[in-house]
Amino acid sequence: MARRNKIYEGKAKILYEGPEPGTYVQYFKDDATAFNAEKKATIEGKGVLNNRLSEFFMTGLTNVGVPNHFIKRLNMREQLIRQVEIIPLEVIVRNFAAGSMAKRLGMEEGTQLPRPIIEFSYKDDKLGDPLVPEEYIIAFGWATQQDMDDIVALALRVNDFLAGVMYGVGIKLVDFKIEIGRVWDNDYMRLIVADEISPDSCRLWDIETGQKLDKDVFRRDLGNLADAYTEVARRLGVLPTNVTHATKPTLIN
Incomplete structure (x- = not known):
């Protein structure tokens, strides 16, 4: 997709002008922040995982009748969303x-x-x-x-x-x-x-071990954030079951 005008850039995502009126393209960055951006890092592959996981959850919400802005995933890092x-x-x-x-x-x-x-x-x-x-x-x-x-x-x-x-x-x-x-x-x-x-x-x-599988891994220096997010994606079927770490995740369409 050709790059369009940037509308807004936040800590973890960028919004671009969409291809149709009333739409945006949402781009997921690899940036990780905590404590209102006082702590920062770049986690390779994080944006790819979050793009796919957010697609999974938003699609699930649509299927159970909860309205949301998601339209479709465009590629590994971008999705088409409704302007709100x-x-x-x-x-x-x-x-x-x-x-x-x-x-x-x-x-x-x-x-x-x-x-x-x-x-x-x-x-x-x-x-x-x-x-x-x-x-x-x-x-x-x-x-x-x-x-x-x-x-x-x-x-x-x-x-x-x-x-x-x-x-x-x-x-x-x-x-x-x-x-x-x-x-x-x-x-x-x-x-x-x-x-x-x-x-x-x-x-x-x-549930069994109490292991944290979210951004607290980064906030509290508990390990590798990409490993934690990859585990969530693997369990949900977004990644193949034999994947234990995905620096550059291979995702299932």
């Missing part, structure tokens, strides 16, 4: 205490929560993506009360799908974050899942 107006929130769904939640509340990591807990953070790297209550979101006009009801419903449906898929391959879905975007069909506005779903945006632990 991103709501400036990260929607965090937690099934077990981990990360900042465990630290804030003094809980042991891995403690099962009484029910899935949804948190919202305001998307602003300079502010450290601070947690915000629903009252702020509605008062500042980032989303309406109806939007919030719809966002919570979407987030819980995504959680049900991801948790089931992961459990089936021996992985515990500890938590994840998604972004939500607005799209218009004529005069009708609806909310859909956007951005990506990958080990970059989830906490994934092996």
Whole structure:
């Protein structure tokens, strides 16, 4: 595909102008960041894995009726997506205490929560993506009360799908974050899942051993990030079952 005008570049992805109105091309980089980009590295093959894994999850969501921005994968690093107006929130769904939640509340990591807990953070790297209550979101006009009801419903449906898929391959879905975007069909506005779903945006632990298979491997210097992501892809059938490490992954179409 010929390179098009760059629309936006983030820490892990680049958005380019799409071939048709209302579309973007999303390019997955090999860059890994943590702690609001204070820690950085380049992990060869990471973008290829995340492109394919996000395709897998978004396609699965489509199949169970959860609307999202994914249209099709174009190549090893790019996918065609719908253009959306991103709501400036990260929607965090937690099934077990981990990360900042465990630290804030003094809980042991891995403690099962009484029910899935949804948190919202305001998307602003300079502010450290601070947690915000629903009252702020509605008062500042980032989303309406109806939007919030719809966002919570979407987030819980995504959680049900991801948790089931992961459990089936021996992985515990500890938590994840998604972004939500607005799209218009004529005069009708609806909310859909956007951005990506990958080990970059989830906490994934092996059910038997507790081994981390997500970006915490990079955050906490626990090993090779490409190995962890490759293991997730292998279990989900995105990689051949005999692959144990894929610096330059060979993917199944």
